[in-house]
Amino acid sequence: MxxxxxxxxxxxxxxxxxxxxxxxxxxxxxxxxxxxxxxxxxxxxxxxxxxTANILEANAFDLSKGVFADQTPKAGRTFGSYRIVRELGSGGMGAVFLVERSDGEFKQTAALKLIRNTVADAETERRFRTEREILAGLHHPNIAQLYDGGVSENGEPFFVMEHIDGRPLNEYVRTANSPLNDRLDLFLKICSAVDYAHRNLTVHRDLKPGNILITPEGEPKLLDFGLAKLLDEQGGEKDQTATMFRAFTPAYASPEQILGKRVTIASDIYSLGVIFYELLTDSKPFVFDGMSLEEIVRTITGSDPVRPSSVGRKGSSSAALRPGIASDLDTIAMKCLEKEPERRYSTAAELAADIRRFLDGMPILARPSTFSYRTSKFVRRNWKSVAAGTLAAASLLVGLGVSIWQAEVARAERDRAEQRFQDVRKLSNSLLFEITPKIETLEGSTEAREILVKRALEYLDSLAAEAAGDSELQKELAAAYEKIGELQGHPSKPNLGDLAGALSSYEKANAIRLAQPETPENLRLLAENFRHLSDARYWQGDTLGTLGALERSRQIYEGLVNSQSGDVSLRLAYLRILTELSQYHQANNQYPEAIAFAEKAIAGTQELSADARETREVFFVTHADLGNSLSWNGEQERAEAMMSIAVGGMEKLLSEKPNDARTRHLMWRVYMLASGIFEDIVNERSLEFAEKARATAQKGVEIDPADIQFRHNLARTNYRVAVAAANLKQSREALDALKVAETQFLALIEREPRNRFYRTDLGRIYTRAGLARRLTNDLAGSNSDLIRSLDLWRQVAEADPGNKNARRDIALSHRYLAENLTKLGEKQQAREHYRLAVDILNGLKSENSLPEVDLKLITELESVMAKL
Missing domain, CATH: 1.10.10 (Arc Repressor Mutant, subunit A)
Structure with a gap:
């Protein structure tokens, strides 16, 4: 052939x-x-x-079985930190395996998707890598999560993702005989996942029940992004091709997909419409059995489906859905299935909002196709016949006068509604952009900010429902939601500690900004939004999502800076992103990368005016970050020099504005980093800076006790004081400080249970308490604290597998337990804990995520283990 x-x-x-x-x-x-x-x-x-059809088809993995059975990896083989348990299915392109973690950090099963480099053509490999890249940026409870990825020692690309033990959507609802409201609840969660993907510039292109699995707990999980495309900023696909032979499932494909035209978010909305139709009726809008390709194309592009209310449910004697309200469901479904993309819902969120209105008994926003629209479609198809009858229609004009009076009444009602609308718009803007800036840096203003946030959100949500088509209002809404997010939970500003609320507000703003035209002004606002979104994701424990948002922000800012190099404020915003990327890599033990970003940011600030307060702020804070990374990277002398610049500079800035809450927070952060770089080197200086940090945080709490940011700062500082005291053999002082910190963190966790940083810090407290008790020869108490810390670290790591620091802390807890067990004569148990510690550290080393100062620790632990 x-x-x-x-x-x-x-x-x-x-x-x-x-x-x-x-x-x-x-x-x-x-x-x-x-x-x-x-x-x-x-x-x-x-x-x-x-x-050879098997379980993979049900799980939407497009593979066929048996071609490489002789090359199938055996049970026990490892890929990164995962060990194969058994094969779930295989085929010519590759295989999917059930795997478990092999490093002992915590128990976790997953699905490993493997591609054969011996058979993969360029398109197959491109799809595979695209799926991995897309999943890396998507973190949503209803999207199967990516855990890891890479290339095996044999050159086979692979990735590890969440293993979903579930059934396809259509099979699940039919088997369970799910009532209508349960089906709608499932569909709302699916819409949420799709909308999230769209807001992250990804269109799925193959949405169908087989790619949506329902877990035993009844949660939908969206799978198989192998056909997905990344979108450009205007919603169209990148590197698009126009070909009839595109990969999709025709029964769920939009008319534009069938015709090989541009694929956009609207294409996924159509597919959601088919799924929605099937949930309502247990049948598809079109049945293609026995049809030719030409007939399939003609049906999808030219025929209208039967309205859902006219389709009898399988197993039901009723020929219609719920009488009296089925027309709303008809309208929603048919709007999704419009032939013209622009006539569908513009987003999955809009579709979901209409379904919620239906469930709440409220009027939906979608309207059936009007008589004039249906007539225009008829005219386009039958223009000759229509032309012949046009003269006869002229007599109908005599009825026009009857409608004039009705139109005047409607106009007056619209005017009154518009005035109320503008009043609400003006009030919400006043609350957020006139009143809030006057009080946000005032100490003791937390309660007032809480009231403002609550009232402003009420106004904003009412405005959002009316904002469609008004681009200026949408811009105002995006800015307002961002301001709300800042007040709710911005990590470096006084905030209310509502991290989940902050993430929701930033995501609402992000959805609006992504839909705006791609002008320099809008791109700048979008870049800043991604920066805020990265903060919110980070504090919610979404490590990979944080990096994705930061990188998007950096890319947009770089493009803008290159085209507008004279804009100082734009360059300063770009430098802040570089600083935050440095901080991100610090937090993930990637110190060479952190150093590179910090040095680039410092070089950029030196090109700007040294008199501007904002420039000085970025300059000094970045020096502190650089000093911290250098210290961890084994460059202590240079680290101390950088930190000296940071401390002196920030102290001067605080003296200029002693009542500025933001400056006080940044001063606290610099003191904390300064204390850290002297730990185990000059412990007296470490304690000195820790005490300064505690005094700074305590001042903030005294002035505004409700400010969550300073309460968190104070709890962390008590931990830092305890570390420095313990290193100076002041075990009683250390234990006292740790007890205070524990009480403070438990109160914070009670208020914000989902905040992973509170649990992370509490884990560190128990670790240090264990070490302090060891100094008093209380080995039983020490072990108890260390086991508590180990449990907390495992919780953090399980919730956020990309968190490298949590894995390092697990290893250190195993090490400290091993040392205690050795002293107690429990050598076999000690050896096992040493082995777990070494395995985890080696895993981090293989990922280039182990600090330079820890490299020698592996050798030390292996040596100790060998002597047991």
């Missing part, structure tokens, strides 16, 4: 494989264009594929 014929065979096979079994034969005969031999070869391959 020549290469051209082989290529055509593969192309037809790939498209036919995506069809329902009953639709394949007609499609193949049509696509083969009379070549009976080619058609027979494709059908033979399809029959072989069907004979």
């Amino acid at each position: 020549d290469s051209e014929r082989w290529s055509k065979l593969k192309e037809i096979f790939a498209q036919a494989e995506a069809l329902e079994p009953g639709e394949r034969e007609a499609f193949v005969n049509e696509a083969a264009e009379g070549d009976a031999e080619l058609a027979a070869e494709v059908k033979s391959l399809l029959n072989s594929r069907d004979e």
Whole structure:
């Protein structure tokens, strides 16, 4: 078979494989264009594929079984930190395995998706890598989560993702005989996942029930982003191709997909509409059994489906859905299934909002196609007949006068509604942008800010419901939601500690900004929004999502700076992003990367005016970050020099504005980093800076006891004081400070249970308490504290597998337990804890995520373990 014929065979096979079994034969005969031999070869391959169908099809992994059975990795083989348990399914492209963590950090099963580099063509490998890259940036409870990825020692690309033990959506609802409201609740969660993907510039392109699994707990999980495309900022796909033979499932594909046109968010909305229709009726809008390719295209692009209320549910004697309200569901479904993309819901969030209105008994916003619209469609299809009847219609104009009076009444009502709307708009802007800036840096203003946030959110949500089509109002809404997010939980400003609320507000703003035209002004606002979104994600424990948002912000800012190099404020905003990227890599033990970003930021500030307070602030804070990273990287002398610049500079800034809450917070942070770099080196200086940090935080709490930021700062500072005291053998002082810190963190956790940083810091407190008790020879008490810390670290690591610091802390807890057990004569248990510590540290080393100062620790622990 020549290469051209082989290529055509593969192309037809790939498209036919995506069809329902009953639709394949007609499609193949049509696509083969009379070549009976080619058609027979494709059908033979399809029959072989069907004979080996397995669990992968149900889980939406597009693989076929058996081609590389002799090369299948065996149980026990490791990929990164994961060990194969058993195969879930395999095929010509690769395989999927059930795996478990092999490093002992915590128990976790997952699904490992592996591609064979021996058989993968460029397109297959591109899809695989695209799926991995897309999943890395998507972190949503209803999207299967990516845990890890890389290339095996044999050159096989792989990634590890959440293992979903569930059933496809349509099978689940039919088997459970789910009532309508339960189906709608499931669909709302699916819309949330799709909307999240869209807001992260990803269109799925193959939404269907088989790609949505329902867990035993009843939670939907969206899978299989292998066909997904990244979107440009205006919602269209990047590197798009226009071809009839695109990979999708025709029963769920939009008219534009079928025709090979531009794929956008609207294409996914159409697919959601098909899924919604199927949930309502247990049947699809169109059935293609026995249809040719031409007939399928003509049906999808030219025929309207039967309204859901006219379709009898399987197993139901009723020919309609719930009487009296089914028309709203009809309207929602038919709006999704409009032929023209612009007539569908503009976002999955809008679709979900209308379903919620239906569930709440409120009027929906969607409206059925108007008579004039249906007439215009009829005219386009039958223009000759319509032209002949136009004269006869002229007599109908006499009825026009009747409607004039009605139009005048409606206009007056609109005017009154518009005035109320503008009043609310003005009030919300006044609350956020006139009153709030006057009080946000005033100490003791937390309670007032809480009231402002509550009232402003009420106004904003009412405005958002009316904002469609008003671009200026949408800009105002985005800015207002960002201001709300800042007040709720911005980590470096006085805030209310509502981290979940902050994330929600920033995401609302992000959705609006992504839909705005791509002007320099809008791009700048979008870049800043991604910066805020990264903070909110970080404090919610979403490590990979944090990096994704920071990188998006950096990329946008770099493009703007390159085109507007004279804009000082723009360059300063870009430098802040570099500083935050440095801080991100610090937090993940990636110190060379942290140093590089900090040095780049400092170099950039030196090109700006040294008199501007904002420039000085970035300059000094970044020096502190650089000093911290240098210390961890083993460059202590240079670290101390950088920290000296940071401390002196920030103390001067605080003296200029002693009542500024933001400056006080930054001063506290610099003192904390300064204390850290002298730990175990000059412990007296470490304690000195820790005490300064505590005094700074205590001052903030005294002035404004309700400010969560300073309460958190104070709790962390008590921990830092305890560390420095313990290093000076002041065990009683250390234990006292730790007890105070524990009480403070438990109160914070009670208020904000989802805040992973509170648990992280509490874990550190128990670790230090264990070490302090060891100094008093209380080994039993020490072990108790260390086990509590280990449990907390495992909780953090399980919730956020990308958190490198949590894994390092797990290793250190194992080390300290091993040392205690050795003293107690429990050598076998000690050896096991040493082994776990070494395995985890080696895993971090292989990922280039182990600090330079820890590299020698592996050798030390291996040496101690060998002597036991």
